[in-house]
Amino acid sequence: MLNIREYIEETVSISEEDWQFFSSKLTLRSFKKKALILDMGETENYISFIDRGIARFVIPKEDVEKDITFGFCFQNEFISAYDSFLLRKPSLYQIEALTAISMWSISYADLQEVYKKSVIGNLIGRISSERLFLIKSKREQSLLNETAKERYLKLFTDRPKLIKEIPLKYIASYIGVTPQALSRIRKQIS
Template sequence: MKKQLYSKENLAAYLRAFEILTETDIDAFLRLVEPSHLKKGDFLIKEGEVSNYIAYIQSGIFRSFYHSSEEEEVTFCFTFQNQIITAYTSWISQEVSRENIQALSKTDLFVISKENANLLEEEYPNWVKFFKHIAEQEYINLEKRVYLLQRETAEVRYQDLIKNYPEYFRSIPLHYLASYLGVTQRHLSRIRKNIVF
C-alpha cells in the first residue's frame, strides 16, 4: 500500500514539473489512473492494435520497434522511467498502430484510458494544454532522432545515449542497441571498444 502511494506521489511530482496543471487537475487525474505491471517481454501495444491507453512509467524500460519490408525488427526508440509512453500516432488518430512497444524489463506503470483522458479534457481545460504539450515534445524528440540518424555517426548516436541515459543503457540488449543505432552488432562492438567511460 505504501509503495502505491509513493508511486502516485512520484507521478504527481512529474505532472507538477510541467507547470501547466493545477492541484485540482492533478487530483482528478490520479483518481482515474490505474496501476499496471508488465513482465519482461510483454507488450504495451502491438502493431495492428489501436492505442487506447497512455502510461506513466514508474519503473522499467521499453523499446519501440516496427517491422521493415524484409520483416526485420527495427528499434527506433527507448523509453525510460519517469516518462509517458503510448503509440502516439494511434492514440491521436485512433487508427491501428504501426509500432510495437515492448518491455525490456519488469515494469510498473500507471495507465489512463483514452475515454477517461477525453473526460479529463472536457472537464479540466488544462489537460488539453498538457496533452498538446506532450504531443509537441514527442514530435521534437522524433525530429532529434531523425537528425541524429541522418546527420551523425553511429559513434555520436551511441555517446548521445550514454550522455542522456547513463543509468539505463547498459540494461539494453546489444542487438536492440545495434538496431537503434543502425549498425551491425560487430560495428557496435568496435564502437564500444573505442569509447572510454
C-alpha cells in the same frame, strides 16, 4: 502516482481539485519482462507514465534478429504509440517491456473527458505530447546528422541508462547499425 504529479508540476502547478479528477482516471498496468504492451495492428488506447521499468519501440520483422528498435522509454517518462492513439488507427509497431514494468495509464476516452472538464487537462495533454515529440524529433535529427559512432557516444551523455540497461543488439538497432558494427565502434573508443 506522485511521480506523475511532480513531473507535470515541473512545468505547471495543478490545483488539488484538478489533480483529484485527473488521477481518478489513471489505472495502474503492469507487464512482465518481454511482454507486449501493444502489438502491431492494435490501436493504442492509452497514454501512460512509466512508474518502473523500461520499454522498447520495435518494428518486428520475420527474422527476429532483424527487428528494428527505434525508441526506448524509462521510468518517469510518458509512453504511447502516439500516432495510433491520436488517429485511432492500428499501430504499425510494437511496444515491448524490456524489464518488468508498471505504468499509470489514462485511456483515450478518459483523456477526452479530462480535456473537457478540467482546467489543467489541455496542459497535461500538451506536456505529454510535447515530451513524446521532442524525443522523436531528437532521434530523427541524430539519424540524419550524425555518424553511428557519434550517435553511440551521444547516448552516454543523453541517455546513460540506455547503455547500462539495454542489450547491445537493441542499441545497435537503435543507432542504425549491425551488432558487429557496434562491436567495432566500441573497440575504437575503448
